[in-house]
Amino acid sequence: MAAILSTVPDPGPPPPPAPAPAxxxxxxxxxxxxxxxxxxxxxxxxxxxxxxxxxxxxxxxxxxxxxxxxxxxxxxxxxxxxxxxxxxxxxxxxxxxxxxxxxxxxxxxxxxxxxxxxxxxxxxxxxxxxxxxxxxxxxxxxxxxxxxxxxxxxxxxxxxxxxxxxxxxxxxxxxxxxxxxxxxxxxxxxxxxxxxxxxxxxxxxxxxxxxxxPDYGEGELLDIGERQLAAMNYRLSPRARTVFAQYIALRRGQSHFANGRSVRNALDRARLRQASRLFQREDGPLSVDDLTVIEAEDILASRVFAATAATEEAAP
Amino acid sequence: MRITQGTFSFLPDLTDEQITAQVQYCIDQGWAVNIEFTDDPHPRNTYWDMWGLPMFEVRDAAGVMVELAACRKVYGDRYIRLSGFDASHGWESVRLSFIVNRPANEPGFALERQESEGRNVRYTTRAYAAQLPEGERYS
The missing domain is CATH 3.40.50.300 (P-loop containing nucleotide triphosphate hydrolases)
Structure with a gap:
């Protein structure tokens, strides 16, 4: 109630601000x-x-x-x-x-x-x-x-x-x-x-x-991807990083490329593949590393690589 | 006769600046602000018409003041009040309500005495304004 009432009485004109020298x-x-x-x-x-x-x-x-x-x-x-x-x-x-x-x-x-x-x-x-x-x-x-x-x-x-x-x-x-x-x-x-x-x-x-x-450069997109993964407690293996850089270069050339959003979607799919890879593995229990690292094969399975491979085969 | 009711009934009419401050207080408390109007000044009249819907999603008093200005434009010759509705569990009722607009001329009330059995007298207040049909009372 005090807060209500304190706003009611007209406080009159505010005092003029003291002139600041600087x-x-x-x-x-x-x-x-x-x-x-x-x-x-x-x-x-x-x-x-x-x-x-x-x-x-x-x-x-x-x-x-x-x-x-x-x-x-x-x-x-x-x-x-x-x-x-x-x-x-x-x-x-x-x-x-x-x-x-x-x-x-x-x-x-x-x-x-x-x-x-x-x-x-x-x-x-x-x-x-x-x-x-x-x-x-x-x-x-x-x-x-x-x-x-x-x-x-x-x-x-x-x-x-x-x-x-x-x-x-x-x-x-x-x-x-x-x-x-x-x-x-x-x-x-x-x-x-x-x-x-x-x-x-x-x-x-x-x-x-x-x-x-402006559109992002390839290096920036890779950086964005790594930050997104880090925020979710994932990381790329060194080889996956090179493969992902290739992926970005290829994906950028294709239609419907949506910069940061495409990177996020690609990583979401890579996580999906990582999960199914881990699920199908037969050997023993998983370590924390297994759960956080995304391997090159998770990214290489993408349609983007398949499409390029197909055009390369068809070309010669 | 100047009719008063609600939270600040003992104060002179609030200026727009003061209304804005009150509305912002309501919003900061998480209450939904409503605008209501009527031309039946009887104190027991609880059925005021709503101007639009309760403003649950407004974050700043400016949004409410725009609606109030629109309501005044149409019903500037009637009583308009603002109320803050607290939807939180256990309250679910109006927490604050005050008049923000009144007709230029308020004729007041007549006190009627009805003589009944024995020497009993029953009292009724009747608003002079309410003798005309709704919509013609203050125009």
């Missing part, structure tokens, strides 16, 4: 708790150097803005809406989570939670269904970050009665009028997002930061 940005940075987040980012996410640089730039801008505010220098509320473009599996969603944490530490969103939605969550199925649905989502995301995955599906030019347009209009309005309540992040493939922005110029002008996610 601002120590380093101390500000350390106090904001951002270093931990950036360390976490460097530790957990492989590669993505341009993105990490961009995030630091945004954080620096927001810190400087805050410092300017303290001196009473005019600062317009910054537009923080972003668009993440890149191929599948390049870490867009993971980074959106980090972004929410960063903005929360800097005080630009009040709660710092991430609400992930797709077209289904925003667009209704009949007339009059879309607006309440979209508003419901916006209400849930208030004070946090709204992440719209595959945002270009909102706009379907081939169907002029599509309700996506209605959702877009509500979104645009909220992105403009409630900038201090929520941050919207749009994500999707680069080329289709480009077309989406061309068709909806309102979005392009309201999105301040366009961040492009």
């Amino acid at each position: 601002v120590d940005l380093r101390a500000d940075f350390a106090a904001s708790g951002l270093p931990e987040i950036f360390d976490e980012l460097d530790r957990e996410m492989v590669g993505l150097a341009p993105i990490k640089r961009r995030l630091r730039e945004i954080a620096a801008l927001l810190l400087v803005d805050r410092a300017r505010q303290r001196f009473g220098l005019a600062v317009g509320a910054p537009t923080l809406h972003m668009s993440f473009t890149g191929n599948p599996g390049t870490g867009k969603t993971t980074l959106a989570l980090k972004m929410a944490a960063i903005l929360h530490r800097l005080g630009y969103v009040r709660r710092g939670h991430l609400v992930t939605v797709t077209r289904d969550d925003l667009v209704g199925q009949y007339i009059g269904h879309t607006a309440p649905k979209t508003k419901e989502v916006l209400k849930r995301a208030a004070g946090g970050v709204l992440f719209i995955d595959e945002a270009y599906y909102l706009y379907r030019p081939e169907n002029e009665r599509d309700y996506g347009q209605e959702a877009i209009e509500i979104l645009l309005q909220v992105m403009e009028n409630q900038r201090d309540d929520l941050v919207v992040i749009l994500a999707g493939y680069a080329d289709r997002m480009e077309r989406f922005f061309q068709a909806n110029p309102g979005f392009r002008s309201r999105v301040a930061h366009h961040i492009d996610f």
